[in-house]
Structure formats: structure tokens, C-alpha cells
Amino acid sequence: MEEDLAPDHPEPPTGPPSPDAIRARADALRDARDWAGAEAAYREYLAERPRHWQIHVQLGHTRKEQGDPEGALPHYRHAAMLAPDDPDPVLQAGHVLRFLGRGREAAEALARALALAPGSPDLRHVVALLRHRTEPPPEDPYRAPPPRPTGPPTQLAFDVTDLLDYLRAARTPTGIQRVQMGILGALLASPQRPANVVLVAFDGGTWRWWHVEEAAFRRVLALARIGGREDDPAWRSATAALATADARPDAPIVAGCTLCSLGNAWGVQEYFRGLRRLRATIPIRYVAFVHDCVPLAMPEHCLDLTVRLYARWFAALSLHADGILANSRATIADHARFAAPLGPVAPARLIRLAAEAGASPIAAAQAAEALRTPRPGEDFVLFVATLESRKNHLMVFQAWLSLIRRLGADRVPRLVCVGRPGWRADAALALLEGSPDLKRKVTVQSGVSDLALAGLYGRCLFTVYNSFHEGWGLPVSESLAAGKLAVIPAHSGLLEAGAPGAVFFAPQDQPDLVAKLEMLLTDPAQRAALESRIDRGAARRDWPDAAREVLAALAEPEEPPEAPRLLPLGRHLPMGWRGEGLPSLAMAWAERVRDGLAWWWQEEFGVWMRDGIATLSLPTDQPAGTPMRLVLELRAPPRPLALRLRARGTQPGPWRGLDLQPGETVRCVLQAECGQGGLAVDFDNGDGVPLGDRFHRVVGAGLIGLMLCREDDLAARLGALERAEA
Structure with missing residues (x-):
């Protein structure tokens, strides 16, 4: 008789895998970056559970990662339909639309995502970056900016x-x-x-x-x-x-x-x-x-x-x-x-600056003693300034070296320099590094807190402060407020900062600086006499005093002169930032005329517009209705661009089309009647084109320069024509 013997470990039942097992396999393939395999597995899962919106998002990711962002969009949009209250599917669609260069659609999608998650800082940031695509083009006639308020501030x-x-x-x-x-x-x-x-x-x-x-x-x-x-x-x-x-x-x-x-x-x-x-x-x-x-x-x-x-x-x-x-x-x-x-x-x-003591003398002394130098009980002179060429540490170091050689190292105290190394400090630091005598007598420290600095002022013999030019010189005030002499050059704002009792030397006169330093080091009685004459009350104005002066100045504003903040007519205005060292009206107006959000920063050639609507605001004092002529010099972006532009004066003019081809510079003329206070120009750059720079900018046309004049100003029109032919 045959017996049916049951196995000790029965075989698992055969059949199709469960949806959860399919999803686990899909996630594993995704984590392994097998995007094609993950896509197939997610589709298999969705055949069983078609309303799982998160997996539709994952399916969109697989298409995007396989180089098909356009193919990812339907999956994100389907997920958004299934989960209308969740921001993630709309956010993902917005990111893909940005990548595809569809700026307006991306801006609208991301704004919807922010509306669903208004507390998200990341969404707030990305929506703010795309605000230039959600603002509609202005349709009103040009009007001057609102006047400044009058009277006390609210x-x-x-x-x-x-x-x-x-x-x-x-x-x-x-x-x-x-x-x-x-x-x-x-x-x-x-x-x-x-x-x-x-x-x-x-x-x-x-x-x-x-x-x-x-x-x-x-x-x-x-x-x-x-x-x-x-x-x-x-x-x-x-x-x-x-x-x-x-x-x-x-x-x-x-x-x-x-x-x-x-x-x-x-x-x-x-x-x-x-x-x-x-x-x-x-x-x-x-x-x-x-x-x-x-x-x-x-x-x-x-x-x-x-x-x-x-x-x-x-x-x-x-x-x-x-x-x-x-x-x-x-x-x-x-x-x-x-x-x-x-x-x-x-x-x-x-607003006269302050130099309050503020800190507890005990706490300040303890903070100073915690520094690596000066050593407890060591005599030193203090120099508080960023190490840069304008502060001329080199001259002070040379003076210190002269003192060491003249008086002997034992009679010259340590010079403690508090400040970060900055612009063109190499010469001073090289002298310091190359001179063993200086290295023994000069210390440079940065990262010193205000508390420790107050302790250094309290302990030093006196201070030295050198500079080619100063607006004020806060370390001078702080030194005098602490009752310590400050040796400073007699020029610029230092004459006012040092008025309560500083020791002045002739600017950039190293022998005079050495003489003043030697006198203070070798004649303690004279140093004490000079210290006794410091007007510490005048030097130590508390910061609340300065704050009260600021509040008084703001609460009772002086009305500015009736400044005709109007664009100069008939003059060519270059929009480029050519790096001039002195301010000019052209520089000011190149900044002023750009209106709205759809502009990038100024460059040497001019300024790129962004995708969307860029606007120029051109204020003038011409009566409303005056016929005006605007000459624009435009630069084409790296790819063809269908630009539309129009003028807005007494009313918006018709849009004019302009096809820009890569590499060309185009000059065009717009005519319009002046509005109340000036003229505006709108440029519709559509979705723009990638510039291909390291900032991944999307740009429209570039603006090289402009000239606005009255239609009957023949001299200005002739000058613009000659410039175009040059």
C-alpha cells in the first residue's frame, strides 16, 4: 500500500506577486538607478492600484531620469488630479516645466503648489524667483512714480x-x-x-x-x-x-x-x-x-x-x-x-559716532587675558584695524623697526595688531615675516571679541592708528574714551575723531610718526600729561546718544531739493557697466531706467533681459502728448528670438515684432506720444533662450544702449544716425 507522505517544508503557493511585492521590487530598481526597470515595475503596480498617486509621481521620475521630461509631465498631472490637495505633484510638474524652458507655465504651477503649502520656505523661494513670469504685462498709460511722502514718517x-x-x-x-x-x-x-x-x-x-x-x-x-x-x-x-x-x-x-x-x-x-x-x-x-x-x-x-x-x-x-x-x-x-x-x-x-565703555572692566580684562598675546603684565601698544593697504600697517611696522634699532628691543613694547588680513596687506606681512626683530615685537590677531577688545584698550600704553583716508575712525574714539592716547595722522575724518585729545603726526611722514612714538615711549611723564588732557566725555558718547541723533534726523526730515530726476534727452545712454571708477549721470540712469523683475544684472556690453516682460521707465518733463522718438540698440541672444516690443505713453502702443538672429546687433526706433511724466517701453521675450553661462540663465534680448528725444529734435536724431553708422 502506498502512503502519501507530506513534506516537512511545504512549497509556497505559486501565483502572481502581490502589489506590495511589485512596489518593493520597483523601489529597489529605482534605488539602483535602473530607471527602465523601475518604470516597468511601477506600471505593473499601477495596473493593480491605479489611484495610488504617489506611484504616478514615481513613474514620472523614471521618465524624467531617462531623459524624457516631456513624458514625465502627464504622470505628474495625473497624480495632481488624484491628489488635488497635495503640493508635491504640482511642484514636480513645475520643476520639469522650468527645465523645459516653459517659464510661464512653470511659474503658474509652482504658485499653485505654494497655495497648497503656504508655509513652505522652499516653495516661497522658488515662486519668488519666477514672479517675473506671473505678473501680467502693464496695460496702463505711462504715469510717473508716486511722489515721496511729506511730513513726519509713519x-x-x-x-x-x-x-x-x-x-x-x-x-x-x-x-x-x-x-x-x-x-x-x-x-x-x-x-x-x-x-x-x-x-x-x-x-x-x-x-x-x-x-x-x-x-x-x-x-x-x-x-x-x-x-x-x-x-x-x-x-x-x-x-x-x-x-x-x-x-x-x-x-x-x-x-x-x-x-x-x-x-x-x-x-x-x-x-x-x-x-x-x-x-x-x-x-x-x-x-x-x-x-x-x-x-x-x-x-x-x-x-x-x-x-x-x-x-x-x-x-x-x-x-x-x-x-x-x-x-x-x-x-x-x-x-x-x-x-x-x-x-x-x-x-x-x-551723526557723531559713539565709543561707549559698556562692558564690565573685570569681564573685559578677563576676556583680554584669555588671548594668546599680550602676556599678563606685558606692556604693549594697540593698533585696531583691518590689515589692508589703506591702513598702511607697512609704515607702522617700519616705524616700529626704527624704534627697535634706535632704542633697543628691550625699550620697545609689543605692538598688538587686532584685525583680519585684507586687501593688499602682502607688503606689511612680508616685512613682518622677514624681520626677526619685528616678529619678536609685533603680534597680529583676528577674531577678537568686543569684550576682549575693551580689555585691551584698558591695558595698553596707548594706541596707534594709521590710514590714508577715513570717514571717522572708530578705534580712535574708543581709545580716547578709554583714556588712552591715540597716535594718528592729521587728515580727513580723523581730525574730528581725534579732536578730544589724540596725538597727531603729519600724514605719511614716517620720521614724524617715529618721533611721536619715541616721545610717548621714553617720556612717561609727558605721556601722562597728555593723557590727562583727553576729553573723555567728548570721546565717550554712548551709542544711545548716536541712536537719538539718528531718530531725530529721521523724524524731522529735511525736504530734498526739487531735483529734476528726469532722463537727459537727446543723449546716448549706454547700459553697460564698463567699470568706471567715478560716478556719472550715465551710470546712474543705466541703473534707474530698468523697471520690474525681468532684467538680469548689468555687464560690460549692457544688460540681458530675462524671459517674460521687461520694462524700461523713462521719466521726462515733456508735456503729455509730445511726440517722442526712442532709439534702442539691442543684442541678440545665442539662439533665434522672436521679440515683441511696444512703447507706452498716453496709451499703450501696438506690439511690434522683431526677429533677432544669433550674433547680430539691431537698432530700432519707436515713436510714441509722451505720457504723464514720461514714456515706458515693454519687451516681450516669451520663454527666452538659455544663455549657456555658469549661472544657467534664461535670457531674452540684450539692451546695449538707448537715446530718447523729442520727435522734432533733429540734432539728436542726426547724432543717433551717425552713431549707428560708426
């Missing part, structure tokens, strides 16, 4: 853009940052502060003004004063919390506001275009603090890029600023001198 908004940029990269502030931090710190901490004060910043990448959280800002100021380590976890956490623009709401700026920049906005990308955009919807005043005009007065001591950026900023300031704050009468005079060729000069108010 609100004070302090722009901290450049300060945040600095603090993202460094912890210990230099002169301009210390001024901003001192004034704003005192203002925000004051119980008498106005109720209408806000902090704002500008994001040049997204043309967005955003609200800076005051509590986070004050925490960063406090940490910057007490420490110098940039890898400190508390510092990193505080700066990250402060400077996350995309996570913060828009700046709550209201009509009648005075927007004040206490720093230097000359390095902020597209700053004035952002200001014009803000002013187009909200009537505000703009006041800027000019700390010095060094890049214009002493360009040889600045980076070439710094000189060019500063000159362009200074030129544009003449068309945008309603008021100027400055730290010295010398700076006010410098500003007036360089601004005079640009037209009426905005009124300037003097």
Missing part, C-alpha cells in the same frame, strides 16, 4: 541687509558693522524707542523685502559682542535663526515709511531696483548712511570690484536717496564733492 524701517550678509560669514564686526550694531542695539533696547520701528532686509535673488525678527537680531548682537569663535554652536544656531529669509514674512512696510540703511548697500545685488519696486506700490522715503568715500577718493587702496560697485551705488544714490546721514563733516564734504556732478545733492545730517 514708520521707521531699518534695513540690515548688508549686516546680515556680514554676520553670515564672520562674527567679529569691523567698523561699519560696529556702527550699525551700536546704533540699532541701543535703539532697540531703549525704553523710549518709537513704537513704529521695524527691521527689514532685501533679498536680491528674489527681489523681496522681508521682515527681520527683532528678538533673533538682538540675540545675535549680544553674542557678537562677547565671543569671537565662528564655530560656536550657539552662534551658528542664532545666525541661522536670524537670516532665513524664505521662512520669514514680507516686510510690513506701510505708506509714509522712512526706510533707512545704516550700513553699506553698495555690494547688495539689485538693491536699487528692489527699492524702486517697493516705491512703485508704497510711497516711502529712503535715507542712506555714507560712512566714507574711500573707493572714490583713494581707489588705489581698494579692490577694483569694490571701486566699481561703490561708484555705481554712489551714482544711483543721487537718483534714489531723499536724505543722507554721515559720520563726520569730512564725509559730508566728500559726499558733496563727488555728488555735485550728478545734480542736486540730497540734504546730509551729521
Whole structure:
């Protein structure tokens, strides 16, 4: 008799794999980057579960990764239909549309995604980058920008853009940052502060003004004063919390506001275009603090890029600023001198800088003793300045070497230099490195906190400060406020900073510097007598005093002169940034006429438009209805472009088509009647073309230059014709 023997381990039942097993296999193939295999497996899964929207998204990814972004779109769109409340499918479709160069569709898709997830900082950022494609073309006749507000400000908004940029990269502030931090710190901490004060910043990448959280800002100021380590976890956490623009709401700026920049906005990308955009919807005043005009007065001591950026900023300031704050009468005079060729000069108010003691002497001494040099009890002289050619450390080092050789090393104290190495410090550092005598007597330190610096002022014999030109010279005030003599050259703003009792030497006169230093080192009685004459009260103005002066200047604005901020007619206006070292009206207007968001930055040839609608705003004083002629010089992008353009004066003119072929330069003429206050030109670049640069820019036409004149100005028309034939 045969027996049926059951196996000890029965075989698993055969049959088709479960949907979950298919999905697991598809995910594994995806993770292995086998996109074709993953696509087949995801399709097999969706045959069983066709409403699983996340897998439709994954299927779209497989098509995209196989080089078929167009084929990915239907899958993302089907997923969006299945999950209308989830932003991810729409977001994925938007990214693909951007890649395909379909900018307007991408902008609309990403805006829908943001509407579904309004709290997403990443989505807010990417939507802001594409705002130039969602704004409809203007259809109104041209109208001049709204007039500036009059009377006391309804609100004070302090722009901290450049300060945040600095603090993202460094912890210990230099002169301009210390001024901003001192004034704003005192203002925000004051119980008498106005109720209408806000902090704002500008994001040049997204043309967005955003609200800076005051509590986070004050925490960063406090940490910057007490420490110098940039890898400190508390510092990193505080700066990250402060400077996350995309996570913060828009700046709550209201009509009648005075927007004040206490720093230097000359390095902020597209700053004035952002200001014009803000002013187009909200009537505000703009006041800027000019700390010095060094890049214009002493360009040889600045980076070439710094000189060019500063000159362009200074030129544009003449068309945008309603008021100027400055730290010295010398700076006010410098500003007036360089601004005079640009037209009426905005009124300037003097804000004398402060040098408060502030810190506990015990805490400051302890912080200073924690530094590697000077050693406890060691005599030293202090030099606080960035190591750069303008501060002329080389001359001070040479003077120190002369003193060592004249008096002997034992009679010459240590020179402690506090500051970061900067522009063209090589000669000074090379002398220091090559001289054993100097290396024994000179120490260079960076990353010194304000607290430790206060301790160094308290312990030093005296200070030395050298420079070719200064707006003020904060270390001079700090030295005198601490009761320590400052040996400084007699020029520029240093004459005012050092007035309470500095020891002056003839500028760039090394023998005179050596003589003054030798006198202070070898004659303690004379040094003590000079110290006793320091007017410490005049030197030690607390930052709250400076803050009150700022508030008074902003609360009672001087009305600017009736500046005809009008485009010069009949003159060729080059749009390129050729790197001139001095500001000019042409430079100012090349910045001023670009309106809206659809422009890239200026380059040597001119400026590229973006995809979408770019606009020129050309203000004039011609009566409405005056026939005008505009000559435009355009550069074609790397691929063919079907450009449309029109003029808007008393009414929008008809669109005119212009086919641009790669490599060509085209001159065209537009005729229109002047509107109320001027003329506008709109350029419709459609979806643009890839420029092929490292920034992956999509561009429309390039604008090389323009000339606007009255139709009956035959001389200007002839000049434009001759230029075209040249």
C-alpha cells in the first residue's frame, strides 16, 4: 500500500506577486538607478492600484531620469488630479516645466503648489524667483512714480541687509558693522524707542523685502559682542535663526515709511531696483548712511570690484536717496564733492559716532587675558584695524623697526595688531615675516571679541592708528574714551575723531610718526600729561546718544531739493557697466531706467533681459502728448528670438515684432506720444533662450544702449544716425 507522505517544508503557493511585492521590487530598481526597470515595475503596480498617486509621481521620475521630461509631465498631472490637495505633484510638474524652458507655465504651477503649502520656505523661494513670469504685462498709460511722502514718517524701517550678509560669514564686526550694531542695539533696547520701528532686509535673488525678527537680531548682537569663535554652536544656531529669509514674512512696510540703511548697500545685488519696486506700490522715503568715500577718493587702496560697485551705488544714490546721514563733516564734504556732478545733492545730517565703555572692566580684562598675546603684565601698544593697504600697517611696522634699532628691543613694547588680513596687506606681512626683530615685537590677531577688545584698550600704553583716508575712525574714539592716547595722522575724518585729545603726526611722514612714538615711549611723564588732557566725555558718547541723533534726523526730515530726476534727452545712454571708477549721470540712469523683475544684472556690453516682460521707465518733463522718438540698440541672444516690443505713453502702443538672429546687433526706433511724466517701453521675450553661462540663465534680448528725444529734435536724431553708422 502506498502512503502519501507530506513534506516537512511545504512549497509556497505559486501565483502572481502581490502589489506590495511589485512596489518593493520597483523601489529597489529605482534605488539602483535602473530607471527602465523601475518604470516597468511601477506600471505593473499601477495596473493593480491605479489611484495610488504617489506611484504616478514615481513613474514620472523614471521618465524624467531617462531623459524624457516631456513624458514625465502627464504622470505628474495625473497624480495632481488624484491628489488635488497635495503640493508635491504640482511642484514636480513645475520643476520639469522650468527645465523645459516653459517659464510661464512653470511659474503658474509652482504658485499653485505654494497655495497648497503656504508655509513652505522652499516653495516661497522658488515662486519668488519666477514672479517675473506671473505678473501680467502693464496695460496702463505711462504715469510717473508716486511722489515721496511729506511730513513726519509713519514708520521707521531699518534695513540690515548688508549686516546680515556680514554676520553670515564672520562674527567679529569691523567698523561699519560696529556702527550699525551700536546704533540699532541701543535703539532697540531703549525704553523710549518709537513704537513704529521695524527691521527689514532685501533679498536680491528674489527681489523681496522681508521682515527681520527683532528678538533673533538682538540675540545675535549680544553674542557678537562677547565671543569671537565662528564655530560656536550657539552662534551658528542664532545666525541661522536670524537670516532665513524664505521662512520669514514680507516686510510690513506701510505708506509714509522712512526706510533707512545704516550700513553699506553698495555690494547688495539689485538693491536699487528692489527699492524702486517697493516705491512703485508704497510711497516711502529712503535715507542712506555714507560712512566714507574711500573707493572714490583713494581707489588705489581698494579692490577694483569694490571701486566699481561703490561708484555705481554712489551714482544711483543721487537718483534714489531723499536724505543722507554721515559720520563726520569730512564725509559730508566728500559726499558733496563727488555728488555735485550728478545734480542736486540730497540734504546730509551729521551723526557723531559713539565709543561707549559698556562692558564690565573685570569681564573685559578677563576676556583680554584669555588671548594668546599680550602676556599678563606685558606692556604693549594697540593698533585696531583691518590689515589692508589703506591702513598702511607697512609704515607702522617700519616705524616700529626704527624704534627697535634706535632704542633697543628691550625699550620697545609689543605692538598688538587686532584685525583680519585684507586687501593688499602682502607688503606689511612680508616685512613682518622677514624681520626677526619685528616678529619678536609685533603680534597680529583676528577674531577678537568686543569684550576682549575693551580689555585691551584698558591695558595698553596707548594706541596707534594709521590710514590714508577715513570717514571717522572708530578705534580712535574708543581709545580716547578709554583714556588712552591715540597716535594718528592729521587728515580727513580723523581730525574730528581725534579732536578730544589724540596725538597727531603729519600724514605719511614716517620720521614724524617715529618721533611721536619715541616721545610717548621714553617720556612717561609727558605721556601722562597728555593723557590727562583727553576729553573723555567728548570721546565717550554712548551709542544711545548716536541712536537719538539718528531718530531725530529721521523724524524731522529735511525736504530734498526739487531735483529734476528726469532722463537727459537727446543723449546716448549706454547700459553697460564698463567699470568706471567715478560716478556719472550715465551710470546712474543705466541703473534707474530698468523697471520690474525681468532684467538680469548689468555687464560690460549692457544688460540681458530675462524671459517674460521687461520694462524700461523713462521719466521726462515733456508735456503729455509730445511726440517722442526712442532709439534702442539691442543684442541678440545665442539662439533665434522672436521679440515683441511696444512703447507706452498716453496709451499703450501696438506690439511690434522683431526677429533677432544669433550674433547680430539691431537698432530700432519707436515713436510714441509722451505720457504723464514720461514714456515706458515693454519687451516681450516669451520663454527666452538659455544663455549657456555658469549661472544657467534664461535670457531674452540684450539692451546695449538707448537715446530718447523729442520727435522734432533733429540734432539728436542726426547724432543717433551717425552713431549707428560708426
